[in-house]
Amino acid sequence: MTEREPDYRIEQGGGVPRRDMGAVETHRPPERDVEITGIETMAIAGNFTWGIVKVGTDAGVYGLGETFRAEAALDMADRMDVDLVGENPLDTHRLRELLEQRYTGTGRIGQAAFTAIETACYDIKGKLLDVPVYELLGGKYRDEIEIYCDTHGGESLGAASEHDPREVYTPESYARAAREVIDAGFEALKFDLDVPTHADHDEANRRLDNDAIEHKISLVEAVRDEIGYDVDLGMDLHWNFTVETAIRLGKKLERFDLAWLEDPVPPEKTAAQKRVTEALDLPILTGENLVTTAQFNTAASEGVLDIAAPDVNKCGGLGEYVDIATVCDLYGVPVASHNISSPLGSVAGAHVSAAIPNFLCMEFHARDVPWWNDLCERVAGSGPILDDGSIDLPEGPGLGVRLNRDLCAEYLVDGHELIV
DSSP, X not given: OOOOOOOOOOOTTSSOXXXXXXXXXXXXXXXXXXXEEEEEEEEEESSSEEEEEEEEETTSOOEXXXXXXXXXXXXXXXXXXXXXXXXXXXXXXXXXXXXXXXTTTOHHHHHHHHHHHHHHHHHHHHHXXXXXXXXXXXXXXXXXXXXXXXXXXXBOHHHHTTSXXXXXXXXXXHHHHHHHHHHTTOSEEEEEOOOOSSTTOOOTTOOOOHXXXXXXXXXXXXXXXXXXXXXXXXXXXXXXXXXXXXHHHHHHHGXXXXXXXXXXXXXXXXHHHHHHHHHOSSOEEEOTTOOSHHHHHHHHHTTOOSEEOOBTTTSSOHHHHHXXXXXXXXXXXXXXXBOOOOHHHHHHHHHHHHTOTTEEEEEEOOTTOTTGGGSEEESSSOSOSEETTEEEOOOSSBTOEEEOHHHHXXXXXXXXXXXX
């Protein structure tokens, strides 16, 4: 790596500058003396916009990563090019700290951009060292990663906007969707339970009347009647309710032996979350809006969650994810990953899920994207990425997958250029 002059710039206002996490000098043999040459990005139109980041090197090897909140995070990743060109991608921990230092205050968007870049660096590292990413994260506890299917509201939200919600979100539609998911090979699933009951429901006050609660109970009861109790079943409330409504609803749900009740109250209301968690005899899952190890440490130590749900592609990177899982494990909290990504991001999630002891399952959110499995292919072995409700861990170097160039071109978001 090219030796750099120390940066002694004085910050505005005078005083001693902060420590600089950029490399000054490294000592590696030539085959590992690698430099980042640039960052490229593109967006793919799936059920969400999937943001893909490519990190190039002077070794003829590139890495790929995926980011949450695609457009904003991709723009930030592009700007990080100037900070990373000339750096060695093998220094994943140091580069993550470098970006955190230089982009302090960028919040979830920054963490999402860090995630994609750091994942791409792990992909490069695995390719250069000829090992799968999970080996770089400490090895594996499991070969297969259990996936739970987000089954949404049984029917489309678009249909509900044009009809009486009770005619769309019916016990029959929930039971039918649950049966389809189970028949597709999944052994775990969740539904949205914050779907409307009345067309004129007052969403602002976050409260449900008894009629609305009974409607929701009928949906859960229909699913359990259809698939039984040997299947893990979660219900998502999307932060939509008051403490009293969450508790009233949760008490009536206890008899259905749910795997979890997700995000019953707004995420920033820590005291409210704790009251709900303490009041209910069913697991409370939250965490997709927490993006650092420190935030998860606070949530776990204050008892606001029973199951943690860090998002695979916005929590800061695979290394940060391992740190989050370690902290959660100290408090006896298992991890069920939030994940709305393409196969690329899901495979990255599979590698880190294999490397932590307290993993439960990871989300699949693209049941309505028929070409999801075709967007990536394995570089070693064969078979789809997601099969029969699980991901068999890729064994190729790095992430072990490559993007399907033709599909990327077909679903490329307007204004973006193909980078693979």
